[in-house]
Amino acid sequence: MWLRIDPRQAKPLYLQVVDGVKEAVAKEALKAGDRLPSVRELAATMTLNPNTVAKAYQELEREGVIEVIRGRGTFVAKPGARPHKEEQLNAMKEMMKQVWVEAQHLGLSTPDFLELIRAWTAEWDGAKGRESRGSSH
Amino acid sequence: MWLRIDPRQAKPLYLQVVDGVKEAVAKEALKAGDRLPSVRELAATMTLNPNTVAKAYQELEREGVIEVIRGRGTFVAKPGARPHKEEQLNAMKEMMKQVWVEAQHLGLSTPDFLELIRAWTAEWDGAKGRESRGSSH
Amino acid sequence: MWLRIDPRQAKPLYLQVVDGVKEAVAKEALKAGDRLPSVRELAATMTLNPNTVAKAYQELEREGVIEVIRGRGTFVAKPGARPHKEEQLNAMKEMMKQVWVEAQHLGLSTPDFLELIRAWTAEWDGAKGRESRGSSH
Amino acid sequence: MWLRIDPRQAKPLYLQVVDGVKEAVAKEALKAGDRLPSVRELAATMTLNPNTVAKAYQELEREGVIEVIRGRGTFVAKPGARPHKEEQLNAMKEMMKQVWVEAQHLGLSTPDFLELIRAWTAEWDGAKGRESRGSSH
DNA sequence: GTGGTCTAGACCACT
DNA sequence: GTGGTCTAGACCACC
Structure with missing residues (x-):
């Protein structure tokens, strides 16, 4: 899995999700068009409150990292076209x-x-593609 | 003044003080041995509560950036011997x-x-010594 | 209760809390993973100001004795991995x-x-586990 | 000199003097009957405020560690006869x-x-007599 | 004068 | 509900 959550860290859980997704995209563990787990799925596998995941997804959408298509799911957005x-x-x-x-x-x-x-x-950079099992943190 | 506080930022006020002092030291606007304003002084000039400044100073002391001498004031610590x-x-x-x-x-x-x-x-690096005015943030 | 506070002592209240918790952990009246009372609870039962308890908890976290999980509460940390x-x-x-x-x-x-x-x-050592009543202070 | 003062330590200066004298006596760098420097002398050599030294001497006398003989000076007391x-x-x-x-x-x-x-x-114990130039602290 | 502690009471972010 | 931050105002020890 390209995401690791630690409730003991000071960083809010929803932000850990946001940054984790962004890191996975940067390391190309997730590529444009890939489907993300649904809010409920991710909440279940990470033992998070669905509200927490939903808040993270909202933030990711606001930053243009992901796109939510109603009824179809959530997908990694194409690069470029990033606002702000x-x-x-x-x-x-x-x-x-x-x-x-x-x-x-x-x-x-x-x-x-x-x-x-x-x-x-x-x-x-070297970790790109190699499924993001990163040395750091 | 080597410190700028913006209460509208999300970053807690005491952390703005902590980071501001560390930045001033890094830019050599404050040098080892220099006396910092007293808690009350800084609180007054920055229109903060003295408790807020005190919290910042305590954090800075824990990080080894400043030294408190009881009854005499607060001073920039010598570099080296930084813990952690x-x-x-x-x-x-x-x-x-x-x-x-x-x-x-x-x-x-x-x-x-x-x-x-x-x-x-x-x-x-170029800003070092030049009294730290400008460009940043 | 594994904590006794005496406002007449010279030792600051928040330090009495810090040392009391550490003693309780040492005597195994509190074990790794146990939940501590919330800041407000402990403040109420000990008739302290919540800020005082919060300060003690922050110090305990810095020392690695307890772990704070945002929105969920405060827990005794696993031993080992103690910094400093x-x-x-x-x-x-x-x-x-x-x-x-x-x-x-x-x-x-x-x-x-x-x-x-x-x-x-x-x-x-003999007091370990036996719910820490007696002898001390 | 059998005394070392560090104004950067958290311990109050007068207490550093008190504990320093007691340590010197324990290590037999100072023996019963030895004359201590006058308040003014010690204040001058340690760059302390005379009030600070005076307070320390008062505390030491209260604990029965030293004896002040008016007009003659201050001396290390004989052991035994310690109050409290x-x-x-x-x-x-x-x-x-x-x-x-x-x-x-x-x-x-x-x-x-x-x-x-x-x-x-x-x-x-091994340091006893050997002029107390101690490894610790 | 200095910083350290404590109380009271408020607001906020996060879960 | 949780802890984190901030203000206001008080008292104290130390120098």
Whole structure:
């Protein structure tokens, strides 16, 4: 399964679902057109409240990651046509700044920092397609 | 002032203070040994409740960013001797993964992604010392 | 009840809660997976302010003694995987040194001192499981 | 010098002085009849406020560790004749219980725990007389 | 003056 | 229902 939920984490459950789906798509464990489990199915297999899953799906749809077709199911959307590009770039920069601040406090030099990121992205890129059983977290 | 608080953001106020101080230290707008405003002062200038500031300062002390000297005030700690290095590296990787996932969804290629980060870090590194005004957030 | 709070003691109330819970876990009056009273419940039964209990619970979570599951409650964590082992051993040694200093001032010989500790630990070990009533404080 | 003060520690400065003197006496770096520095001297060499040192000396006198002879100075008291024996034994047991609780949380077995204490006391006993330049803390 | 603790009471997000 | 955050205002120990 391309999703792992841990109720002990501080991150809200619905957000874990959102980020988990997005990660699966990024790692190509889920591809455009793939069908997602129904709200009820996912809730059952992950032992979540259906409301929690529904909220996650709503958020994913709002971000343009998935498409809900009434009566047919839920599908991974085609890339492109993502709304809010501007917003998301800003959010990304903000998150990136936080990462950078942490790196400074850990005493990482800029070259070491960039090299670390290069290695990590290589790892994640390498995981593409290979069913997303990821080393991290 | 090296701190900007926005009560409309979703991020809790005390966390904005924590991250703001850490960013100021990373950008060297605050240096080891510098005295921070007292809890009451900062609360007044930022129009926050003193308890909110106190909570932020306690968190910063736990992370080893600042040192509290009873009855005398709060000071930026010397770098090095930061506890929890392992955990913080893991947290950093987790955050970085999220950034990477977002980048994938924005359709950024890995080289473009790395170049973007390189440019951002150059910008932040360049801000060091220059009293941290501008560009961010 | 496995907790006794005395507002006349010098020790802060929230710390009494923290230490009380840790003692209950050590004496196995609380076991891994057991649910703790909710913040409001404990506050009511102990006639404390909910904020005080919340602060204690947060500290216990930071120390890895309990786990908070959002919207569901608070539970005793599994042992092992306790963070900060090193620091805690140092803190233990420091406290132990204080005990030893006191013993010297009371004129206890080292063998007498060790025998006293042996007896006390036997007493506390013996209390395990037996619902933690008695002897203490 | 048999005293080390660190204003960054959470422990109040006057208590650091109290405990430092008691430790020096326990380790026989200070012996009965030895003259202590005057309040002003100690305050100057330790860069403390004289009020802080005075408070510490008062507490030490209350506990029967030192004797102040007006016009002559302050001296380490003879052992025996310590007041509050009962109290102090209780306090010791309470502190010891805390140490034991921490040990339980670190997963130490009772024999390991006792052995650890035996080793530590041997170390401190061994330091007696040798000018108290101690490994710990 | 400093930070630390505590109470009271409110609002919110999450499940 | 749960815990998390925030405000307001008080008291205290320490320096």
